[in-house]
């Protein structure tokens with residue numbers, strides 16, 4: 001059990017904004033901006049890699065719904081949709097952050113300073129490695 005499982009059972013209170021058979025979404029207690037929502041699978045799944053295939057469609061459909069709600073309901077100009085997997089993941093229960101965004105809201109570049117590839121060859125090498133690895137993963141699944 002974890003804190004988000006306790007929210008699913010109702011043992012820990014939360015401001016729930018969306019609920020269906022497989023997912024639950026509630027306000028983050030320490031929001032980047034009001035409306036910042038966390039979307040979780042009801043089942044205790046730790047990372048995206050652990051999410052069973054049959055849950056993918058409903059999980060991401062709920063993320064899309066929340067992303068739309070940030071604009072339609074919260075009056076946001078856009079949204080930021082993100083998840084931490086293992087690194088920087090402070091609660092080991094998969095969660096998508098859906099955050100309302102506005103121009104000049106101060107969040108620009110908030111956690112990912114960009115770098116450059118040393119050369120075009122280095123970029124080709126990384127793309128090739130990923131392509132080949134992904135092909136192996138697909139073959140094994």
Ligand code: AMP
Pocket residue numbers: 003012014027028029030031038083084088089090091
């Ligand atoms: P992360 O750091 O990406 O794992 O995000 C975890 C998020 O969970 C943080 O933004 C916390 O503010 C939020 N959080 C932790 N406990 C609760 C809780 N009981 N209710 C709502 N949000 C929570």
